[in-house]
Amino acid sequence: xxxxxxxxxxxxxxxxxxxxxxxxxxxxxxxxxxxxxxxxxxxxxxxxxxxxxxxxxxxxxxxxxxxxxxxxxxxxxxxxxxxxxxxxxxxxxxxxxxxxxxxxxxxxxxxxxxxxxxxxxxxxxxxxxxxxxxxxxxxxxxxxxxxxxxxxxxxxxxxxxxxxxxxxxxxxxxxxxxxxxxxxxxxxxxxxxxxxxxxxxxxx
Amino acid sequence: xxxxxxxxxxxxxxxxxxxxxxxxxxxxxxxxxxxxxxxxxxxxxxxxxxxxxxxxxxxxxxxxxxxxxxxxxxxxxxxxxxxxxxxxxxxxxxxxxxxxxxxxxxxxxxxxxxxxxxxxxxxxxxxxxxxxxxxxxxxxxxxxxxxxxxxxxxxxxxxxxxxxxxxxxxxxxxxxxxxxxxxxxxxxxxxxxxxxxxxxxxxx
Amino acid sequence: xxxxxxxxxxxxxxxxxxxxxxxxxxxxxxxxxxxxxxxxxxxxxxxxxxxxxxxxxxxxxxxxxxxxxxxxxxxxxxxxxxxxxxxxxxxxxxxxxxxxxxxxxxxxxxxxxxxxxxxxxxxxxxxxxxxxxxxxxxxxxxxxxxxxxxxxxxxxxxxxxxxxxxxxxxxxxxxxxxxxxxxxxxxxxxxxxxxxxxxxxxxx
Numbered sequence: 001x002x003x004x005x006x007x008x009x010x011x012x013x014x015x016x017x018x019x020x021x022x023x024x025x026x027x028x029x030x031x032x033x034x035x036x037x038x039x040x041x042x043x044x045x046x047x048x049x050x051x052x053x054x055x056x057x058x059x060x061x062x063x064x065x066x067x068x069x070x071x072x073x074x075x076x077x078x079x080x081x082x083x084x085x086x087x088x089x090x091x092x093x094x095x096x097x098x099x100x101x102x103x104x105x106x107x108x109x110x111x112x113x114x115x116x117x118x119x120x121x122x123x124x125x126x127x128x129x130x131x132x133x134x135x136x137x138x139x140x141x142x143x144x145x146x147x148x149x150x151x152x153x154x155x156x157x158x159x160x161x162x163x164x165x166x167x168x169x170x171x172x173x174x175x176x177x178x179x180x181x182x183x184x185x186x187x188x189x190x191x192x193x194x195x196x197x198x199x200x201x202x203x204x
Numbered sequence: 205x206x207x208x209x210x211x212x213x214x215x216x217x218x219x220x221x222x223x224x225x226x227x228x229x230x231x232x233x234x235x236x237x238x239x240x241x242x243x244x245x246x247x248x249x250x251x252x253x254x255x256x257x258x259x260x261x262x263x264x265x266x267x268x269x270x271x272x273x274x275x276x277x278x279x280x281x282x283x284x285x286x287x288x289x290x291x292x293x294x295x296x297x298x299x300x301x302x303x304x305x306x307x308x309x310x311x312x313x314x315x316x317x318x319x320x321x322x323x324x325x326x327x328x329x330x331x332x333x334x335x336x337x338x339x340x341x342x343x344x345x346x347x348x349x350x351x352x353x354x355x356x357x358x359x360x361x362x363x364x365x366x367x368x369x370x371x372x373x374x375x376x377x378x379x380x381x382x383x384x385x386x387x388x389x390x391x392x393x394x395x396x397x398x399x400x401x402x403x404x405x406x407x408x
Numbered sequence: 409x410x411x412x413x414x415x416x417x418x419x420x421x422x423x424x425x426x427x428x429x430x431x432x433x434x435x436x437x438x439x440x441x442x443x444x445x446x447x448x449x450x451x452x453x454x455x456x457x458x459x460x461x462x463x464x465x466x467x468x469x470x471x472x473x474x475x476x477x478x479x480x481x482x483x484x485x486x487x488x489x490x491x492x493x494x495x496x497x498x499x500x501x502x503x504x505x506x507x508x509x510x511x512x513x514x515x516x517x518x519x520x521x522x523x524x525x526x527x528x529x530x531x532x533x534x535x536x537x538x539x540x541x542x543x544x545x546x547x548x549x550x551x552x553x554x555x556x557x558x559x560x561x562x563x564x565x566x567x568x569x570x571x572x573x574x575x576x577x578x579x580x581x582x583x584x585x586x587x588x589x590x591x592x593x594x595x596x597x598x599x600x601x602x603x604x605x606x607x608x609x610x611x612x
Contacts, residue, residue, distance in 0.1 A: 040568050055468070060259070062268030064470030065531075072532050123269075124276050160244050264463070266472030327473075328480050364448050 016184070020109035021074055022081040025050040027103040028143045029085025035147040045146055046082025050074070050106075052139035057114055057131050061123065100199045103140060107159070108192035111136035111166040112184050116174075125171050132167025133160060136191075158198035166191025220388070224313035225278055226285040229254040231307045232347045233289025239351040249350055250286025254278070254310075256343035261318055261335050265327065304403045307344060311363070312396035315340035315370040316388050320378075329375050336371025337364060340395075362402035370395025424592070428517035429482055430489040433458040435511040436551045437493025443555040453554055454490025458482070458514075460547035465522055465539050469531065508607045511548060515567070516600035519544035519574040520592050524582075533579050540575025541568060544599075566606035574599025 028049025032042040051068055058066040068074045088098060114135025118128040137160055170187030174180065232253025236246040255272055262270040272278045292302060318339025322332040341364055374391035378384065436457025440450040459476055466474040476482045496506060522543025526536040545568055578595035582588065 040572075044568070059263060059268075059467060060270050061273055062270075064268070064467075064472070066468050066470075069469055069531065069535050072534055075534060075538075123273065126276050126279060127273050130279075160248070164244075263467060263472075264474050265477055266474075268472070327477065330480055330483060331477050334483075364452070368448075 016109050016188070017113050018077055020106050020113065021050045021077045022084075023102045024106035024110070024139055025078045025081035026085050026088060027099060027106060027140070029082040030089055030099050030102070031143055031147045031149075032082075033085055033089045035149075037147075042085060043079055043082050045143055046085065047075075047078045048146065049139040049143040050078045050081070052142045053110055053114065053135040053137065054139075056138045057118070057135045060134070061118060061121065061131065063121075097199070101196075104162075104192060104195040104199060107136045107140070107163055107195060108166055108188045110139075111163040111191050112170045112187040115167040115170045115187070116180070116184065119171060119174050125175060128171050129164070129167045132170065133163045136163040136167070158195060162191045162195040162198070165194055220313050220392070221317050222281055224310050224317065225254045225281045226288075227306045228310035228314070228343055229282045229285035230289050230292060231303060231310060231344070233286040234293055234303050234306070235347055235351045235353075236286075237289055237293045239353075241351075246289060247283055247286050249347055250289065251279075251282045252350065253343040253347040254282045254285070256346045257314055257318065257339040257341065258343075260342045261322070261339045264338070265322060265325065265335065267325075301403070305400075308366075308396055308399040308403060311340045311344070311367055311399060312370055312392045314343075315367040315395050316374045316391040319371040319374045319391070320384070320388065323375060323378050329379060332375050333368070333371045336374065337367045340367040340371070362399060366395045366399040366402070369398055424517050424596070425521050426482075426485055428514050428521065429458045429485045430492075431510045432514035432518070432547055433486045433489035434493050434496060435507060435514060435548070437490040438497060438507050438510070439551055439555045439557075440490075441493055441497045443557075445555075450493060451487055451490050453551055454493065455483075455486045456554065457547040457551040458486045458489070460550045461518055461522065461543040461545065462547075464546045465526070465543045468542070469526060469529065469539065471529075505607070509604075512570075512600055512603040512607060515544045515548070515571055515603060516574055516596045518547075519571040519599050520578045520595040523575040523578045523595070524588070524592065527579060527582050533583060536579050537572070537575045540578065541571045544571040544575070566603060570599045570603040570606070573602055 025046040028046040029042045031049075032045040035041075037045065051074060055066045055068070058064065088102075111132040115128045115132030117135075118131040119125070123131070166187040169190050170183050173183035173186060229250040232250040233246045235253075236249035239245075241249065255278060259270045259272070262268065292306075315336040319332045319336030321339075322335040323329070327335070370391040373394050374387050377387035377390060433454040436454040437450045439457075440453035443449075445453065459482060463474045463476070466472065496510075519540040523536045523540030525543075526539040527533070531539070574595040577598050578591050581591035581594060
């Protein structure tokens with residue numbers, strides 16, 4: 001018996017989604033630590049960064065109660081992941097570069113999962129692309145506003161543009177009825193590569 | 205055969221609504237250009253300025269999915285209109301005065317359309333007045349926060365007060381069962397005139 | 409005939425809820441006056457501070473239209489209470505200490521009413537605790553953002569932690585089927601005492 005890409009997808013998408021939660025919560029926790037917040041602040045900013053994009057998406061499309069109220073499982077991931085930020089922060093590498101890469105992975109994952117979730121609901125493809133971008137960027141936007149720094153997204157063109165590329169590729173391939181797992185991997189990879197070029201170019 | 209005011213209204217209200225979208229998206233695009241944002245920032249701030257007020261209103265009254273998710277037509281207006289801001293910006297007039305007038309037209313139109321939409325749903329008149337003010341002011345509030353300037357609305361009393369006057373007049377005339385087109389034109393004109401006096405007084 | 413605690417509760421909870429509205433609206437009005445806002449700004453910030461937490465809670469759990477749209481009674485409390493801030497401001501005591509105590513009472517009341525409302529809807533206890541914290545803190549968070557000061561909640565650990573203590577105690581006692589009135593009073597008192605210690609320690 002062989003596993004097809006579609007079989008794998010059913011296991012892969014939740015894994016991607018939870019990985020996205022982990023890295024975004026860590027990015028939120030890191031920013032909060034860098035802003036000298038206390039434990040509660042680290043937990044709160046980690047939660048908002050990980051859950052914020054999906055929460056706004058759920059509200060806009062009317063999928064209420066929002067996902068983490070209907071099923072609180074993400075909370076069991078977001079709070080511990082926020083605490084991981086203390087570990088990452090204590091390692092004396094260039095925090096800023098690490099932060100940007102962690103954030104980039106979260107963005108790449110969420111632009112596809114946000115688009116995929118809304119395509120499954122049969123919404124207009126343009127709306128699905130926007131929901132992918134919103135899911136990928138809104139958590140980080142609130143994170144930066146709460147930590148009182150100019151949002152990453154508004155300073156760097158390649159940030160939201162990378163999310164736009166990823167969700168557009170996924171939605172386009174899905175409309176052409178290509179394999180969902182392949183579409184998801186293509187979208188995520190393209191978003192991550194484009195954002196990665198921007199990070200390398202800025203920090204080298 | 206004669207056209208009554210009510211016949212005209214059915215064509216006039218959408219025209220007003222779309223004009224409001226155009227001028228608010230332009231005002232958002234202008235602010236983003238003045239804040240040295242890139243193309244993506246201009247499109248995003250334009251979209252948020254035009255769609256933000258109606259989006260918050262839809263969420264508060266529970267009209268979900270929000271209007272531009274159910275019917276993405278406004279997107280086809282908001283994105284091109286945001287780009288018009290490059291044209292307005294390049295004309296070397298006093299940008300600040302132009303900006304204020306464009307913004308004033310959007311406010312005057314939306315305070316009435318926001319109140320009209322909620323009156324049609326049978327909500328309490330006081331709530332309808334508030335929804336008119338929210339529809340008229342929230343997009344501009346987010347625009348100014350995203351562009352990191354003190355919101356227009358919080359600096360100038362006559363801004364939100366003008367929206368309040370326009371939506372109160374509309375709701376009052378509607379309660380007295382006056383002609384909707386006349387009520388709408390009265391509300392918009394009053395809001396625009398009051399705000400216009402404030403602009404003239406400040407800039408002369 | 410004797411009144412039981414439960415009989416009293418039916419009259420007590422609305423009283424608490426309306427008291428919370430009053431003090432939060434006053435705290436919003438005070439901040440707006442201290443930020444040199446005009447009458448409209450005072451009314452708006454008072455309204456947002458009093459209604460903001462419950463509004464976000466209603467949106468997240470899908471209880472739409474939000475409470476003050478379905479039943480505008482709170483408006484009749486919030487707007488007059490905002491104006492009371494002029495009276496408090498004019499008394500030449502230490503405004504900052506008064507402000508903190510008024511705000512603390514609102515927080516203590518709302519962390520319990522927010523948790524109680526969601527427990528009654530049968531949501532997961534962890535979600536109910538979070539909704540208590542959100543109801544208690546979000547209005548003040550927007551208040552401080554609108555008035556352009558660093559949010560109280562992000563500066564002082566004991567602020568949100570006190571709300572967390574109050575809502576956790578209420579939810580825990582409710583799960584153990586203890587008397588609702590006793591649970592509510594215990595949660596409120598604990599939150600207020602903990603926050604009170606933080607205020608005294610800072611200002612003495």
